Amino acid sequence: MFSKDIYINRRNKLKKLVKSGLILVLGNEDAPMNYTDNTYHFRQDSTFLYFFGIDLQGLAGVIDLDNNREILFGDDFSIDDIIWMGPQPSLREQASKVGISDTRPAKELFSFIKDALKQKRKIHFTPPYRFRNIMKLADLLNIHHNEVKNHASLELTKACIELRSIKEPCEIEEMERHMSVAREMHTTAMKMASPGIQEQKIAGVLEGISMSGGGIISFPVICSVRGETLHNHYHGNILKEGDLLLVDAGSESPKHYATDHTRTTPVSGKFTDLQRQVYQIVLDANDKVREATRPEVPYRDIHLLACKVIAAGLKDMGLMKGDIEEAVAAGAHALFMPHGIGHMIGLDVHDMEDYNDTLVGYDEEIKRSTQFGLSALRMGRRLKPGFTITNEPGIYFIPALIDKWKADKKFTQFINYDKVEAMKGFGGIRLEDDILVTESGARILGQRIPITVEEVEQIAGSGV
Structure with missing residues (x-):
C-alpha cells in the first residue's frame, strides 16, 4: 500500500x-x-x-x-x-x-x-x-x-x-515502475514468434513473466495469429511462415496498477511488403495520436484523427476511395477499425469501468455516439493532466464483417470491395501504448516497447 x-x-x-x-x-x-x-x-x-x-x-x-x-x-x-x-x-x-x-x-x-x-x-x-x-x-x-x-x-x-x-504522483510512479515487466512480456513474445511454436506456449510464458514481476496478468492474454478477432483468447494455433502474431497483454503491479500493450510481429522474422504497408499505417496512426494528445482536447477528436490516418493509408493502398473526411464522418473506416482508440487505465485495465464505461469516458459536453465503430470508443471526453490512457489503433480484415457489408452494399462509394476481398486471411494489426497526459502534451509511460518495423524485425523470432 x-x-x-x-x-x-x-x-x-x-x-x-x-x-x-x-x-x-x-x-x-x-x-x-x-x-x-x-x-x-x-x-x-x-x-x-x-x-x-x-x-x-x-x-x-x-x-x-x-x-x-x-x-x-x-x-x-x-x-x-x-x-x-x-x-x-x-x-x-x-x-x-x-x-x-x-x-x-x-x-x-x-x-x-x-x-x-x-x-x-x-x-x-x-x-x-x-x-x-x-x-x-x-x-x-x-x-x-x-x-x-x-x-x-x-x-x-x-x-x-x-x-x-487524475493519477497522483505515487500512482504514476507505480505504473512506470511496472512497465519494465510489460516490456519483458512483449519482447519475449516477439523473440518466441517463430514457425512451429503454439500460441499457448507463448501465452503461458507471458503469464509467468507477469507473475515473476510481482503481479498477475491484468486481463486474459490475447496471443493469436488470427488478430482480426479483436479479443481472441484461443491459443491453439501453430505459428507458420507468413503469419502475423498479435499479442495484447498486460500485467498488474504489486499494488494492482495495470499495464496494457499490443504488438504485432511477423512470424517469418520479416514483414512482407503488404504486411509492412498495413503495419506502417497503424504505426503512423499511433504516433499521430500521441502527438495530438494534450490537455483539453477531446479524446473523441483524437480517435477521429486516427481514423483519418488509417482511411488515408487504406486509400493509398486502393482499399478505400473517395473523400476521406466524408468517409470517416459516415463511419466507412469502421470496416477496418471497429473499436475505439483507447480507454483509461489505472487500478483496472479498463479503469473504473465497473462504475459504467459511459460515465467514465463521457460527460454532459461530449455524449457517446451510436454510430458503429465510434460507439465502441470508451474514452471520448476532454483530457486533463494526470489522465493515463491507452493508444491502440488497428487495422483488421474480418471476413464475416466484409461479407455482411458487401452484401448490404454498405459504403460502396468509399470501399473498394474487390480489393478488400483479396485481404481476407490477412489477419489484423494493432499497436498499443500506455500514455500519460502531461501539462503540455503526452508521453509514453515507461520505456517504449520496440515498435518500428526495423525494431520488430530485429527481435522477431530471435529466440529466448
Whole structure:
C-alpha cells in the first residue's frame, strides 16, 4: 500500500464531494473455483483499494459523512487461519496503516446499516459487479438482489470517477515502475514468434513473466495469429511462415496498477511488403495520436484523427476511395477499425469501468455516439493532466464483417470491395501504448516497447 497520508487525503476529498449519508465500500471475498477451499487468485475491489488500501478478504469500509467517522469492519484471523497462513497482522494494525482507528467485527456491519436505514439515511455505494457482494448488499439493504444495482449512488460514482481519473504522483510512479515487466512480456513474445511454436506456449510464458514481476496478468492474454478477432483468447494455433502474431497483454503491479500493450510481429522474422504497408499505417496512426494528445482536447477528436490516418493509408493502398473526411464522418473506416482508440487505465485495465464505461469516458459536453465503430470508443471526453490512457489503433480484415457489408452494399462509394476481398486471411494489426497526459502534451509511460518495423524485425523470432 501507499503511505497513510495518501488514503487519508483521498477519503477527505471524497467527503467534500458527497454531501451526506453513509458511504459503504465493500471489499471482495474469495471466489471458489470448484470447491470452497480451492479459490481463484484473490483480487481486491479497486474502489476499496483506492480509499482503504488493505489487500485482504472480507472487509468493508464506511465513511459516515454526517458524523465525520471512518470505520473498518472485518475480523481478525483465527488460530485455524494462522496454522495454514502463518502469523497475520490484526485488523487494527492494518487499519492504522491507512489512518483508521475505529475497527469493528464484520457482523456489526449489518446492525450498523440497519440503524442507518431506520433513520432514513442515504447509503451510498458504487455499482457492484461480483455476485457475492450483490447478495450481501441485498441482505444489508433488505431489497431483492435484482434491484441492488438500481440503488447504486450516482453521486458517489461520479465523485469516485472525478478523483480516480487524475493519477497522483505515487500512482504514476507505480505504473512506470511496472512497465519494465510489460516490456519483458512483449519482447519475449516477439523473440518466441517463430514457425512451429503454439500460441499457448507463448501465452503461458507471458503469464509467468507477469507473475515473476510481482503481479498477475491484468486481463486474459490475447496471443493469436488470427488478430482480426479483436479479443481472441484461443491459443491453439501453430505459428507458420507468413503469419502475423498479435499479442495484447498486460500485467498488474504489486499494488494492482495495470499495464496494457499490443504488438504485432511477423512470424517469418520479416514483414512482407503488404504486411509492412498495413503495419506502417497503424504505426503512423499511433504516433499521430500521441502527438495530438494534450490537455483539453477531446479524446473523441483524437480517435477521429486516427481514423483519418488509417482511411488515408487504406486509400493509398486502393482499399478505400473517395473523400476521406466524408468517409470517416459516415463511419466507412469502421470496416477496418471497429473499436475505439483507447480507454483509461489505472487500478483496472479498463479503469473504473465497473462504475459504467459511459460515465467514465463521457460527460454532459461530449455524449457517446451510436454510430458503429465510434460507439465502441470508451474514452471520448476532454483530457486533463494526470489522465493515463491507452493508444491502440488497428487495422483488421474480418471476413464475416466484409461479407455482411458487401452484401448490404454498405459504403460502396468509399470501399473498394474487390480489393478488400483479396485481404481476407490477412489477419489484423494493432499497436498499443500506455500514455500519460502531461501539462503540455503526452508521453509514453515507461520505456517504449520496440515498435518500428526495423525494431520488430530485429527481435522477431530471435529466440529466448
